[in-house]
Amino acid sequence: MTIDKPPRPGGSELASAAARRPASPIAFRLDPASGVPTYLQLVQQVEHALRLGYLKPGDQLPKVRDAVASLAINPNTVLKAYRDLETKGLVAGRPGQGTFIRATLSRVALPELAELRRSLLVWLATAGAAGLDEDGIVALVTSALRDLREPRGEREGVA
Amino acid sequence: MNAVETNDLGKRYGNAWALRECTLAIPAGHVAALVGPNGAGKSTLLNLVVGLAAPSAGIVTVLDGQPAGSAAALDGVAFVAQDAPLYKNLTASEMLHLTRNLNRNFDEGYAKGRLRELGIPLDRKAGKLSGGQQSQLALSLALARRPQLLVLDEPMAMLDPLARHDFMATVMAAIADHGLSVVLSSHVLTELERVADYLVLISHGNVQVAGVVDDLLARHRVLTGPAVEADSYAERLNLVHAQRGEAQAHMLVRIDARTGPVPPGWETHPVSLEELTLAYLREPDAAWLPGPGRALRLEPTEVAN
Numbered sequence: 095m096t097i098d099k100p101p102r103p104g105g106s107e108l109a110s111a112a113a114r115r116p117a118s119p120i121a122f123r124l125d126p127a128s129g130v131p132t133y134l135q136l137v138q139q140v141e142h143a144l145r146l147g148y149l150k151p152g153d154q155l156p157k158v159r160d161a162v163a164s165l166a167i168n169p170n171t172v173l174k175a176y177r178d179l180e181t182k183g184l185v186a187g188r189p190g191q192g193t194f195i196r197a198t199l200s201r202v203a204l205p206e207l208a209e210l211r212r213s214l215l216v217w218l219a220t221a222g223a224a225g226l227d228e229d230g231i232v233a234l235v236t237s238a239l240r241d242l243r244e245p246r247g248e249r250e251g252v253a
Numbered sequence: 254m255n256a257v258e259t260n261d262l263g264k265r266y267g268n269a270w271a272l273r274e275c276t277l278a279i280p281a282g283h284v285a286a287l288v289g290p291n292g293a294g295k296s297t298l299l300n301l302v303v304g305l306a307a308p309s310a311g312i313v314t315v316l317d318g319q320p321a322g323s324a325a326a327l328d329g330v331a332f333v334a335q336d337a338p339l340y341k342n343l344t345a346s347e348m349l350h351l352t353r354n355l356n357r358n359f360d361e362g363y364a365k366g367r368l369r370e371l372g373i374p375l376d377r378k379a380g381k382l383s384g385g386q387q388s389q390l391a392l393s394l395a396l397a398r399r400p401q402l403l404v405l406d407e408p409m410a411m412l413d414p415l416a417r418h419d420f421m422a423t424v425m426a427a428i429a430d431h432g433l434s435v436v437l438s439s440h441v442l443t444e445l446e447r448v449a450d451y452l453v454l455i456s457h458g459n460v461q462v463a464g465v466v467d468d469l470l471a472r473h474r475v476l477t478g479p480a481v482e483a484d485s486y487a488e489r490l491n492l493v494h495a496q497r498g499e500a501q502a503h504m505l506v507r508i509d510a511r512t513g514p515v516p517p518g519w520e521t522h523p524v525s526l527e528e529l530t531l532a533y534l535r536e537p538d539a540a541w542l543p544g545p546g547r548a549l550r551l552e553p554t555e556v557a558n
Binding site for chain 2: 124126129158159163164165166167168169170171
């Protein structure tokens with residue numbers, strides 16, 4: 095993907111930013127009511143996009159200036175989020191170019207992911223037929239995940 | 254380098270002190286929010302910083318020691334006062350011409366480009382523009398001067414939500430492009446949370462809180478627990494503000510060496526900038542001043558990165 099920075103120095107940067115195609119596959123949004131600090135919301139959105147395959151190694155994150163101009167937030171907040179992602183080894187900054195994805199969080203290929211999703215839907219239908227509502231399913235999955243992580247824990251299943 | 258530095262700064266109007274014993278050091282590269290109740294001295298402080306008023310006591314300097322109002326300071330500082338100060342009978346183009354001729358630095362290309370993007374007709378009189386356009390015009394003229402320090406006094410008070418967002422986006426983009434420092438006063442706490450990384454809280458003409466926002470948030474907590482224990486526990490704490498019901502109490506406290514582990518039955522929560530600001534505004538006697546700038550320089554461990 096090429097980024098054609100306008101030659102006019104100090105010219106109408108905002109207009110050209112709007113006119114040119116976005117360099118990044120994702121755009122950030124903010125939820126002021128979430129109570130999650132702004133920088134952490136950006137970090138979580140990148141991780142989420144990585145898990146779902148919206149972002150792949152080599153993809154560019156939104157340029158700091160573009161994120162700042164669209165969200166009206168302090169540039170330091172975006173820089174802090176990108177530093178955090180860099181520390182986690184997920185992204186790397188290229189001087190003068192921007193910040194790029196270097197690792198992925200989803201270790202599963204897309205076709206496999208689709209197959210897993212299909213079998214999960216079958217299971218969800220079974221759970222629904224057995225009388226579990228959405229909250230009950232979430233509780234059961236959360237508790238099963240915990241058992242998977244801590245096999246010694248002898249928890250009772252959700253009644 | 255400090256964007257703004259004051260030492261025992263005071264301003265008296267007649268017999269009344271609008272601001273007194275104000276000692277501050279706002280490091281460069283920050284967006285500093287100036288917060289306080291009406292009549293606390295915010296506008297007075299900003300007028301002193303930009304050199305529109307002369308101090309009755311003390312010193313105020315900008316951009317690493319330039320006396321406020323000096324020629325060197327004026328070149329590096331841009332100010333947008335409340336209510337978008339424009340000559341209402343001049344057209345946008347005439348305002349641009351005037352500002353260019355009154356200033357040594359003026360990036361006409363930037364100013365014209367901004368007005369074009371904003372859809373502000375150059376031949377329209379400033380007074381006939383919408384509130385949002387007027388404030389954007391004033392801001393564009395200020396930014397076209399390529400200031401190192403931008404001072405904004407209640408810049409968004411008259412704007413609708415969309416115009417506020419666009420106004421702040423313009424300021425933040427200018428920071429990303431040119432790395433200027435910003436000091437702005439505002440009443441809208443939720444908006445400051447997104448933009449400000451340095452907080453200065455003023456009440457009754459005194460500085461009550463000053464510090465890097467991340468640092469302030471890291472050093473305050475809300476403790477929630479049984480109301481009956483609140484008083485005895487508070488004696489061991491640096492309490493800023495307490496809210497209590499019949500059974501449960503919330504205490505906003507400052508974390509320090511005395512704080513110690515939280516006793517059983519008590520929970521600890523992080524605090525938001527809005528919550529912190531409100532707590533201090535409700536308790537004018539509580540103060541958080543991590544030492545004035547000169548002390549900060551001597552103790553680099555106090556400076557948050």
